Amino acid sequence: MLSDVSFTIMPGEVVALIGPSGAGKTTLFRCLARLAEADDGEIHLLGRSIRLMRSGQLRTARRDIGLVFQQHNLIRRRSALHNVLAGRLGRVPLWRAMARRFKGDDRQRAYAALDRVDLLDFADRRADRLSGGQQQRVAIARVLAQESRVILADEPVASLDPAAAVSVLSLLRDIAHDRGITVLCSLHQIDLVPGFADRVVVLRAGRLVIDDAIKNFRSLPAGGDIYADQGEQ
Numbered sequence: 001m002l003s004d005v006s007f008t009i010m011p012g013e014v015v016a017l018i019g020p021s022g023a024g025k026t027t028l029f030r031c032l033a034r035l036a037e038a039d040d041g042e043i044h045l046l047g048r049s050i051r052l053m054r055s056g057q058l059r060t061a062r063r064d065i066g067l068v069f070q071q072h073n074l075i076r077r078r079s080a081l082h083n084v085l086a087g088r089l090g091r092v093p094l095w096r097a098m099a100r101r102f103k104g105d106d107r108q109r110a111y112a113a114l115d116r117v118d119l120l121d122f123a124d125r126r127a128d129r130l131s132g133g134q135q136q137r138v139a140i141a142r143v144l145a146q147e148s149r150v151i152l153a154d155e156p157v158a159s160l161d162p163a164a165a166v167s168v169l170s171l172l173r174d175i176a177h178d179r180g181i182t183v184l185c186s187l188h189q190i191d192l193v194p195g196f197a198d199r200v201v202v203l204r205a206g207r208l209v210i211d212d213a214i215k216n217f218r219s220l221p222a223g224g225d226i227y228a229d230q231g232e233q
């Protein structure tokens with residue numbers, strides 16, 4: 001249950017969403033992508049109200065939202081390239097998507113996206129034969145191929161070792177800043193937040209308790225102590 005959660009993210013801004021387990025981070029992502037219905041309140045994406053959209057409008061709006069989750073991100077048995085091409089599905093006519101007939105420029109975009117995440121050499125490798133960090137980079141390449149303007153990333157580095165986590169978060173941050181893509185990303189590794197985000201939003205027990213620029217993060221009242229009082233679980 002979320003309440004009193006109100007914030008705005010500007011294009012190209014990277015916001016870290018943190019808070020203890022059960023705070024409502026995943027619930028918030030689900031509401032933003034309208035995978036769950038909020039009972040009340042307003043959600044605007046690129047100036048339009050998500051909550052009022054009918055299914056056709058929602059389908060169009062979802063092209064602009066790229067999702068990167070902790071797991072079950074990729075089609076395991078398909079190649080990295082195929083997974084990235086899947087990002088084009090919302091952008092090509094349905095019959096071509098169904099027939100998996102992607103045009104040359106779709107493929108070119110997919111290769112360019114794989115290149116951006118440094119995985120060009122792995123284009124033909126099956127997704128389940130890639131490391132966790134590589135898989136998350138493929139998921140980011142898919143979002144790039146999708147040309148989404150917003151990336152919602154729910155714990156994208158939860159299962160990665162520290163080096164891979166830093167590499168995935170740096171990639172997200174650089175892409176956001178280079179291309180003006182808005183990023184909202186939840187994570188539990190507080191120590192990674194200052195090097196990654198422009199701003200931090202803290203949820204606790206379904207409420208927004210902190211929304212502040214990253215430069216103030218260390219001196220926030222809760223500071224690194226955000227997990228100390230877990231509130232209700």
Ligand SMILES: Nc1ncnc2c1ncn2[C@@H]1O[C@H](COP(=O)(O)OP(=O)(O)OP(=O)(O)O)[C@@H](O)[C@H]1O
Pocket residue numbers: 001019020021022023024025026027028233
């Ligand atoms: N499908 C659901 N139906 C009802 N309640 C749910 C559902 N999913 C989650 N909740 C509840 O909503 C609250 C927020 O859960 P949520 O999964 O959003 O937390 P979270 O911040 O993502 O936690 P974590 O860090 O563990 O991923 C919890 O109390 C949880 O039990």
Ligand SMILES: [Mg+2]
Pocket residue numbers: 025026027154
């Ligand atoms: Mg969660």
